Structures are given as structure tokens and as C-alpha cells.
Amino acid sequence: MLNFDDLGLSTEILMAIKVKGYSTPTPIQVQAIPHLLQGHDLLGIAQTGTGKTAAFALPLIDRLMKNRVKARPARVRALILTPTRELASQILASITTYAKNSKLSSAVMFGGVSERPQIMAMSRGVDILVATPGRLIDLMEQGHVRFEQLEVFILDEADRMLDMGFITDVKRVIRQLPAKRQTLLFSATMPQDIASLANTMLYRPVRVEVTPQSTTVEKVEQKVAMVEKGNRLMLLRNIVRQNSNGSVLVFTRTKHGADRVVKHLEREKVVAMAIHGNKSQNARERALQSFRSGKIQVLVATDIAARGIDVPGVGYVINYDLPEDPESYVHRIGRTARAGLGGVAISFCDNSELHLLRAVERLIKRKVPVDSMLGHR
Ligand code: AMP
Secondary structure, eight states, X not given: OOOGGGGTOOHHHHHHHHHHTOOSOOHHHHHXXXXXXXXXXXXXXXXXXXXXXXXXXXXXHHHHHHSOOOOOTTBEEEEEEOSSHHHHHHHHHHHHHHTTTSOOOEEEEOSSSOSXXXXXXXXXXXXXXXXXXXXXXXXXXXXXXXXXTOOEEEEOSHHHHHHTTOHHHHHHHHHTSOSSSEEEEEESSOOHHHHHHHHHHOSSOEEEEOOXXXXXXXXXXXXXXXBOGGXXXXXXXXXXXXXXXXXXXXXXXXXXXXXXXXXXXXXXXXXXXXXXXXXXXHHHHHHHHHHHTTSSSEEEEOHHHHTTOOOTTEEEEEESSOOSSHHHHHHHHTTBSGGGOOEEEEEEEOGGGHHHHHHHHHHHTSOOOBOGGGOBO
């Protein structure tokens, strides 16, 4: 097995990794870092949880540190585009940790909050900018962000960008970038549109593919509860009550559904909050923080809002509805059983959703047993 020391990273970065407590690099880190340090483009097929952030961030920091150029006002030397605010904040947090022994500056840019601090940060120029597409385009068009000094462009979660309707925005940003640059594209899946985008934006990329964290999936005890939609609130309440000491993360397909579940739980005197796209950034951060600290027992989330959220110690994940996209199932249940802990994932299902359950079972290559004790038909 390779060590971090064997990958060719600078001492400053190795020190930061050590403090962070990583002992060995993950497969995507082993495969990607040496090529990235040599300046190659990269096509990474990987999802959250594989260590992909460090796989791109460590060599990025290394490169920017060695190439001692100062970002001029409004310029960025590296741009990381990511679909959601939560992911953008998390990537920035990782970068701050890994770059703490360097003098590199970094900033984050997303909508739903005031533009002012983001414009202020740009006025001095930044080495690494993490952004979601909408706000970036706004500030780019106002002249606050310029790319003449751009050295590296990273497109994260490209397939989500497509799902969320951001692909035109992404292309608009790419047209502004200098042709000579290092480009990385990460995506959990490779639909045709993303493959063609990769073809147009990458130059002779190294291709790295890591399989979804099947180990995570294996550590989670998974069950199905056959329950009609009308009985789901009651069943959820019972599960939450029986598990009164543990955190419960509930996924719903729609924002409206998430709000409805929260209202119902509150009527039952269970403290719960929702996070989804209609909530302000502050409200989402507050809900996440309360959930992490154990102030609230139940967090109800939609898939997009929950993407990338890292909450240690979630005991239960409840799929209040099964997701349309089976890969979301893997993301959802991956929120539990982190850091080697076990966890339980219960999926509510009725006859009209059996096809969704079969799609999940095909993807994870195993059957999810029905727990008849949980049924409230
Ligand atoms: P990511 O796929 O980038 O979202 O990373 C998932 C989680 O793995 C994050 O909480 C990272 O802090 C953690 N992580 C990344 N690289 C390593 C490593 N080499 N060893 C242990 N944990 C890691």
C-alpha cells in the first residue's frame, strides 16, 4: 500500500494531512495525485465519500504554492465549480485545512447570501475560488471575477450540474477561461452529455474510476418497510420515539414533503428541522449545526440539499420516499455508518414504488429485506 509520502507532495502539505489524521491515501488519491502533480488533465469517475476532494485539492495546492505568482485584483488562479452551496462550503473548509501551511488565499461564492463579502474577497484577488455557477456568473458579469490568470479549472459533480439544469451556465463559464490550463472533471456517473462535455474540455485526460463505497453500503443494516403513504407519518413517529437517543436523518423526494414531515413531528413534540433548496443559506446552516450538535433529533432533507453533508454519528437514515435515481439511495444511506460506525437505513415503500426498490437492488447488487414488523399497511 502506498503512503502519502510516496505521492510526491510537498512537506507543507504532508504536515497538514498528518494533523488532519489521514494515515493512508484512498484509491482515488493514489491514482490521481501523481498525474495531477505532473500537470495532466483528469477525468475522475467518483462520488462523495471516496476522498475525491483531497485527490484534487492536494495537488492543486502544491502547484499553486510552487508557482509563485500573485493573484491580481479580481483574478483567480484556480476555480472549483460545484453544484450546491453545502458542497462549496465543505470544499472550502477542506482546502483551508490542507493549505494552512501555505500562504494561499481562498474564497467561496454562492447565492442566497449577500454579495458584498464575496465581492470584497475578490477585490484583492484569490488563489482558489470555490463557487456555484449562478452567483459566479453574476459576479463575473459585473467584472468582479476575471480569469486571465487562471491556471487550474475543476468541475465537481458534473452529473449533478446536469440534473440541476446548470450545464448551460457551466459552459458559459468555460468559454471565459484561458485555453491553456489544467482541467479536472469529476462525476459520479457518465451520461452521454457529460462524456461529450468531457471531450470538449479536457486535453488527453488521465481517467480514474473508483467504484462507489460498497464498504459503506455493506456496513449499513438495510430494511424495507412496506407502508402506504397515508401511514408513513405514524410509522416515522414510532421509529423516532423508539430511538429517542439517536439522530435520525429523513429523506423526502420533495421540499413540500420535507416541510410536511417536520410539521407533523413538531405536533408530536419531536424537535425536527428541514433543509432544502427553498431555505436560506443561514437557515440550512443553522439546521445542520443543530443536528450535528444533537440539539435536534431529526433532520429532514431533500437529496440535493443533503448532498455532501457530513454528519458524524447518524444512527438512522429513513427514506420516507424512495429516490427516483437509485444512486441517491447510496448517497443517502452513506450518511450513516461513517467513520466505521454501524447504522440502520429503513426505506418506506408501497406497491407503486416497487420498481424503484428493484432499481436500488440492481445497483447495490443485493436484496433489501422487508421487515414485516415495521409494516403499517
Ligand atoms: P470526499 O469524498 O472528498 O467527500 O471525502 C470524504 C471524507 O473522507 C471526508 O470526510 C474526508 O475528510 C475523508 N478523507 C479524505 N481522504 C482521506 C484519507 N486519505 N484518509 C481518511 N479520510 C479521508
